Amino acid sequence: MSKPIHVLFLDDEYLVLQFIGHQFANEPYGVSLTSDPDQAMETVRKENIKVVVSDQLMPKIQGVQFLQNVKQFNPEIVRILLTAHTDFSAAEEAINIGEVYRVISKPWKSTDLLSAVQHAIERYDLMEKSEQTNRKLKAMYEVQREFTSTVSHELRTPLASIKTAIDLVIKKTLGAINPEQEEVLGRAKKNVDRLKRLIDDILDLTKMESGKLKMSFMKNDIHQTIREVAEAQRDFAQSRGLYLKTALDGHVPYISFDSDRITQVLNNLVSNAIKFTKRGGITIKTTNKYQDDYVLVSVIDTGKGISEENLSKLFQKFHQIESPHENEEGGTGLGLAISKEIISLHGGRIWVESKLERGTTFQFVLPLQERKFEE
Ligand SMILES: Nc1ncnc2c1ncn2[C@@H]1O[C@H](COP(=O)(O)OP(=O)(O)O)[C@@H](O)[C@H]1O
């Protein structure tokens, strides 16, 4: 039975090929030997080639060029260049720009070539294996996301019906209820609302992570969006005795962004800031960073701050410093994870700086340059 061909040798000298043929005769894989570059390419296309070894100086084509063609066809094939000392600089260049895996200079020791090819095959197999694992993991992750998304969807309808039922009773549409009943239902309503927020957040996040949620970018006034968010949150801040002000840089130009989504980010940052601040207040600030081509938005509070060890985990899903029970507003712990996704879908970045008992500043940047509209 013939062995599967995994290695291809290209050299214009017949004697060299013959020598190599002898050397590799007892290997567990088959080799293909040729002096014709066209025929070599043909073999690369037809056989399951893992390693290509090519001479550098040939009349029809240079080895580096030939290996580039191989790379173009399949970048996973490991490429080795055989070269005489005289043209070593070309070979060095090829290694540096990642065109070849190894260079072997002529004349080589027979064991050198054998072990180089052996290593190259192992490298190919390893890469292929990790590629396979990668694909499997990706597929598994996709299945998991599908599941999460389906379950969340299925939960929505019954939840809506529970919510309607509670509302009907609590608003006394169906008749009088006593204060005790009202209180119990009030708690139920609060939890149903929380569950609804959680499901909506999970759906949002899974859609963003799987790339199914498209942003609708439009050139817009970010200050307008900020003013609207400040208006919407002012009552909440005032009810806590906190100020909520804006400090907007007049030089900020119109930029391209999805205003609903940026509103979502700002609402989350500002409501977080209000939730975790007892004295003082919140400032939303913009800064134009012309030289760096972006707009910087900061949400600054004078609140309780975040400890060093928690800072790095804040943007992870479901990370809340206090348990949801202590957290009176009953957040979902997904707000910052969603904000991070939204900002990164805009080509921006979000981060946080904080000092315990002094306050916290969340900042994000959005790029100034026009984004292409996505369908
Ligand atoms: N401005 C802030 N000051 C102090 N802690 C904060 C601030 N913003 C966020 N956090 C912490 O980060 C956690 C996660 O925030 P987020 O992802 O928005 O979830 P949620 O608001 O639903 O709890 C909060 O529960 C809180 O512990």
Ligand SMILES: [Mg+2]
């Ligand atoms: Mg939040």
